[in-house]
Amino acid sequence: TAMYEAKRGGRGRYVVFDPSMHERVARGLAIENDLRLALERDELFVVYQPVVDFSAGRAGAVEALARWRHPTRGLVTPAEFIPVAEESGLIVELGRRVLDTACRQFVAWQHELGVLAPQSIAVNLSTVQLRHAGLVADVQACLDASGIAPSQLQLEVTESLAAQDEVARTRLRELKALGLTIALDDFGTGYSSLACLHQLPVDTVKIDRSFVSHAETSEYHRALIEATIRVAQTLGMSTVAEGIESSGQAALLQQMQCGRGQGYLYSRPLEAAALTHWLRSHGAPLAAA
Ligand code: C2E
Ligand code: MG
Ligand code: MG
Ligand code: MG
Numbered sequence: 302t303a304m305y306e307a308k309r310g311g312r313g314r315y316v317v318f319d320p321s322m323h324e325r326v327a328r329g330l331a332i333e334n335d336l337r338l339a340l341e342r343d344e345l346f347v348v349y350q351p352v353v354d355f356s357a358g359r360a361g362a363v364e365a366l367a368r369w370r371h372p373t374r375g376l377v378t379p380a381e382f383i384p385v386a387e388e389s390g391l392i393v394e395l396g397r398r399v400l401d402t403a404c405r406q407f408v409a410w411q412h413e414l415g416v417l418a419p420q421s422i423a424v425n426l427s428t429v430q431l432r433h434a435g436l437v438a439d440v441q442a443c444l445d446a447s448g449i450a451p452s453q454l455q456l457e458v459t460e461s462l463a464a465q466d467e468v469a470r471t472r473l474r475e476l477k478a479l480g481l482t483i484a485l486d487d488f489g490t491g492y493s494s495l496a497c498l499h500q501l502p503v504d505t506v507k508i509d510r511s512f513v514s515h516a517e518t519s520e521y522h523r524a525l526i527e528a529t530i531r532v533a534q535t536l537g538m539s540t541v542a543e544g545i546e547s548s549g550q551a552a553l554l555q556q557m558q559c560g561r562g563q564g565y566l567y568s569r570p571l572e573a574a575a576l577t578h579w580l581r582s583h584g585a586p587l588a589a590a
Contacts, residue, residue, distance in 0.1 A: 332385045335371060340394055345369050347402045348570035351579065352423070352541060352563045355555050359583060362455070364423040364563065365403035366570045367395065387429045396430045397439050404447035404454065406573050413577065417584040423455040423484060431458060432468065437475050444479065451480030455505065458483060460491030473502045484541070488529060495532045506533045508559070510544025517549045527557045534558070 339345055347365050354361035369377045386392040407422040430436055444451055456476060458469075473483055484505035485498075489512050498506070508529055515522035526542070533540050542554045545564030554562055568579055 329385055329388075332377070332382060333389045333391075335374075336369075336382060336386060336389070336391055336395075339369055339371070340391065340398070344371065345395065345398065346572070347399055347406070348572055349403075349406070349422075349576045350563060350570040351419070351568050351576070351583070352561050353567050354561050355551075355559065360419050360567075360580060361561060362421040362423055363407075363419045363576065364425075364457070364570075365399060365406075366425070367399050383427065387427050390429065392427050392429050393433050393435075396427065397443070400424050400440065400443045401446065404443050404449045407453065408447050408449055409573075410577065410580070414580055414584075417580050419580070421453045421455055421482075422449075423457050425486065426456045426458050428459070428469070431472050436472065437479070440476060440481070441479060444481075452482070454481040455484050456481060457486040457507065458503075459486045460488055470500075470502060477502055487543070489525065495528060498532055498538075499536055503538060505539045505541060507541045507543050507563075510564075513542050513544050513550055513554070513564070514546070516553045517547065523553065523557075526554070526559075530557050530559050 346368050348368050349363040349365055351360035352362040352364060353359065367379055367383070369382055371377050383392070386395050403422050403424050407419070410418040426436075440456075443449075444454065458473065477483060482504040483502060484507055485501065485503045486507050487509040488506045489509045506529060508526055512522050512526050512529075516526060530540050539560045541561045541563055542550075542559045543563055545551050545554065545562045545566045547566060550564075551562055551566060567583075568576075571579060
């Protein structure tokens with residue numbers, strides 16, 4: 302337990318235990334053990350959220366998101382298990398499974414839905430995976446096993462990591478050399494800024510929900526969103542607004558020429574069968590917001 306907390310707090314840092322911290326650590330350890338079992342017992346699954354292409358008025362892409370149905374705890378959120386998976390290294394195996402499942406599901410949709418199928422699928426990649434030496438080979442193996450065209454896969458990485466680390470940037474270039482594209486997730490929340498964007502080998506910028514949620518009420522947030530979109534356009538990158546919950550937000554983002562939007566307004570993340578249904582019923586262009 303002490304080692305575990307020391308890792309969380311950073312090497313060589315003094316860690317003072319208080320009861321709540323102790324509970325957190327205990328819960329973290331319990332989750333780590335259970336996560337190991339979950340991988341063996343196949344308790345993890347993948348849900349999919351549509352990413353709506355504003356000009357086409359329909360889903361051009363879907364994002365795959367990991368879920369865990371624990372036998373006694375019920376649904377555990379990614380906010381709880383992804384950090385534990387990262388610290389324990391289990392994220393490498395978990396990430397491989399999500400990628401494999403998502404690529405296969407994408408190919409199944411192409412066969413099942415034809416023109417109504419999404420054109421690409423996005424899968425999240427953690428910092429730990431990006432540093433893992435086997436990543437590029439793992440991704441190539443997933444591409445080969447599923448038969449997905451590399452250009453139909455987008456990997457999402459967070460800003461803080463990609464911006465700061467030359468190793469990570471090199472790895473991103475190796476991934477792009479496979480023919481897939483890279484998205485910068487949660488843009489605006491990390492350490493980097495618009496000034497660094499041109500240094501990053503990314504194709505898509507995903508504007509974080511925390512900006513989108515203030516779009517209607519805050520001129521400051523609108524200005525930041527608009528600046529992000531302009532800079533991305535200048536660099537030839539596409540833009541996605543995350544966490545769109547209202548038609549007012551969607552209208553603003555479209556006015557600002559954001560390319561795509563994702564959020565509860567369109568659909569929550571759904572299991573594959575439910576998203577198949579959604580894709581069928583939203584095959585025709587969505588009504589303009
Ligand atoms: P993310 O990649 O930024 O994914 C978007 C998150 O926002 C998802 O949360 C999604 O359910 C949520 N969301 C989408 N639209 C809305 C909306 O309109 N309103 C609100 N309030 N939320 C919305 P989720 O699924 O809980 O995932 C949280 C984070 O966990 C993800 O953020 C991602 O960073 C991480 N994650 C999830 N699955 C994976 C995975 O397979 N691998 C890795 N490495 N990370 C994952
Ligand atoms: Mg994401
Ligand atoms: Mg995101
Ligand atoms: Mg986000």
